[in-house]
Amino acid sequence: MSVETFSTASRVAGKGEGVTLEELQLAARNHGMPLEAMRYDVTPAGLHYVLVHYDIPAADAPNWQLELTGCVEQPLSIGLTELKAMNRQIVRVTLECAGNGRARQDPRPVSQPWLVEAVGTAEWTGVPLTVLLEHAGVRPDGVDVVFTGADHGFERGVEQDYQRGLSLTEAMEVGALVAWEMNGEPLPPQHGFPLRLVVPGWYGMASVKWLRSIEVIDHEFTGFQNAVAYRLRSSADDPGVPVTRIEPRALLIPPGHPDFMSRARILKTGAVVLRGRAWSGWAPVDLVEVSVDGGASWREAELDAEGNDLAWRGFSVEWDATPGEYELTARARDESGRVQPLQAAWNRGGFANNSAHRIPVVVID
Ligand SMILES: Nc1nc2c(c(=O)[nH]1)N[C@H]1C(S)=C(S)[C@@H](COP(=O)(O)O)O[C@H]1N2
Ligand SMILES: [Mo]
Numbered sequence: 195m196s197v198e199t200f201s202t203a204s205r206v207a208g209k210g211e212g213v214t215l216e217e218l219q220l221a222a223r224n225h226g227m228p229l230e231a232m233r234y235d236v237t238p239a240g241l242h243y244v245l246v247h248y249d250i251p252a253a254d255a256p257n258w259q260l261e262l263t264g265c266v267e268q269p270l271s272i273g274l275t276e277l278k279a280m281n282r283q284i285v286r287v288t289l290e291c292a293g294n295g296r297a298r299q300d301p302r303p304v305s306q307p308w309l310v311e312a313v314g315t316a317e318w319t320g321v322p323l324t325v326l327l328e329h330a331g332v333r334p335d336g337v338d339v340v341f342t343g344a345d346h347g348f349e350r351g352v353e354q355d356y357q358r359g360l361s362l363t364e365a366m367e368v369g370a371l372v373a374w375e376m377n378g379e380p381l382p383p384q385h386g387f388p389l390r391l392v393v394p395g396w397y398g399m400a401s402v403k404w405l406r407s408i409e410v411i412d413h414e415f416t417g418f419q420n421a422v423a424y425r426l427r428s429s430a431d432d433p434g435v436p437v438t439r440i441e442p443r444a445l446l447i448p449p450g451h452p453d454f455m456s457r458a459r460i461l462k463t464g465a466v467v468l469r470g471r472a473w474s475g476w477a478p479v480d481l482v483e484v485s486v487d488g489g490a491s492w493r494e495a496e497l498d499a500e501g502n503d504l505a506w507r508g509f510s511v512e513w514d515a516t517p518g519e520y521e522l523t524a525r526a527r528d529e530s531g532r533v534q535p536l537q538a539a540w541n542r543g544g545f546a547n548n549s550a551h552r553i554p555v556v557v558i559d
Contacts, residue, residue, distance in 0.1 A: 201348045203430070206542065207302040217307045226311025232447045232471045235315070235501075235508070236286065239376050242314030244384045245291050245306065247356055248347030251404050255388040260372070264340075264410035267331030274374065274388055280321045285371055285394065286505040288315045288473045292397035292424055292437045296544030303544035310445060310551045313473075315505050316385075318392045320373030324366055326408065332362065336410040339365040340417065341391050344404040352418050358402050359415025360393070369394050369504070372405065394504040395439050395475035397546070399424050427542040434541075440475030441548040442534045444482045444509065444526035448553050459555045466513050470495075473506035474528035481527040482509040488521035488552065489536050495524070515557045522553040 207214075213221075224245045231241040255274060262270040291312035296303055327339070343356040360368070371392045374381060381387040386403030393400040399419060415421075420436065427434035447469050450461030472479045478500070483492040498508035509524075525534040538549040 197348055197351050201351045203350055205304050207304050213307050220306045224306055227314045229448055236317055237314040239382050242316055243312045248345045250383050251344040253387050258388050261407040262326055262330045265333040265336040265412050266410055270330050282319055284317055284319050286317050286502050287392055287394045288506045289398045290440050292399055292545045295547030295549060299540055299544045299547055316376045318371055318373040319375035320371040323370040323372055332410055335412045336362050337413055338411050338415040340409045340411055340415050341402040342407045343402050344406045354418050357417045358400055358419050397437055397440055426545055437545045441546050442474035442526040442528045442532050443548045444470055444472035444524040445551055446470040446522055446524050461515050461555055461557045463515055463517055463557055463559055466515050467510050468513050469510045470524055471506040471508055472526035476532055477528040477530035478503045479507050479526050480529050482524060484511040484524045486520045486522055489523055517557050517559055520555045522555055523550045525550045
């Protein structure tokens with residue numbers, strides 16, 4: 195049997211085709227953040243979304259060495275003890291998977307079927323990537339920086355270590371951290387123990403977990419996850435453009451109480467404060483609007499005190515709920531002028547789909 199037998203090309207679901215057992219298998223491994231967990235400024239680690247392409251690798255922390263090689267004056271091989279003795283930073287970052295929102299695209303790209311919960315905010319402790327690169331001394335012929343994880347697998351017939359590249363300019367300017375703690379505790383295995391990259395503002399695929407090597411190369415990186423997987427394409431043969439920063443999104447904490455199966459929301463009549471979180475990887479969020487009539491009319495939400503630009507911002511709006519059926523939705527705008535659309539443009543991988551989330555609500559007496 196050849197790899198092609200089971201490791202097939204990407205595909206788009208047929209008309210009316212439901213989520214497949216293979217997608218369910220992925221969804222059971224890779225969980226989202228329950229939306230009610232947006233009540234926490236910092237998502238407890240166990241509630242943060244998880245996305246792992248292959249298996250969570252076994253990690254031998256005492257012998258873990260981070261290699262920094264390639265176009266550098268002084269190649270480095272750093273153990274965890276040495277790394278932790280360097281000047282640490284703690285940064286609060288909202289991470290979101292590029293596939294968030296994919297399952298509601300029509301037609302649906304067959305892949306990890308996220309609805310809207312592939313997001314979380316954590317406090318990461320680590321050393322700035324720039325400190326390590328400066329320590330090694332990047333040579334003038336450096337072009338891209340390649341980050342390699344310890345996990346290994348097959349994807350569309352291609353055997354690989356999980357790898358992502360950033361341009362040297364991005365790597366120096368993005369504020370990336372090489373992190374060993376999440377919310378003040380060692381990284382949980384599924385979040386990259388013992389070491390990971392965190393790239394603020396970028397969709398999650400850039401934040402390589404189980405980080406074992408950083409290589410500065412003298413040409414553009416053309417590895418699978420940059421050149422094949424994470425691209426916005428209109429069709430299978432469109433070369434597309436790379437997926438990079440997080441598009442603006444606002445999510446409401448679903449109000450009231452849920453029905454077990456449908457998860458439809460049921461609310462009692464009266465005043466209620468609708469709360470949520472909004473973020474963008476391009477610029478700070480400066481406006482959130484909330485609608486209770488499916489987007490026919492909008493009200494400006496009150497934004498919580500400005501925090502850190504790399505993490506989500508809370509918002510709230512008061513609503514005097516009277517009996518009836520409603521569709522709640524919210525949309526965000528950021529300082530770069532990007533506005534979250536009611537319906538995002540379709541692309542073949544189902545990436546960066548920031549269509550406004552809709553929450554059906556029934557208000558009863
Ligand atoms: N080594 C490695 N790093 C990885 C991945 C992976 O499969 N392997 N998945 C990426 C993707 S697609 C996302 S969205 C984030 C998810 O990070 P989290 O699981 O800590 O939320 O990790 C990224 N880093
Ligand atoms: Mo992702």
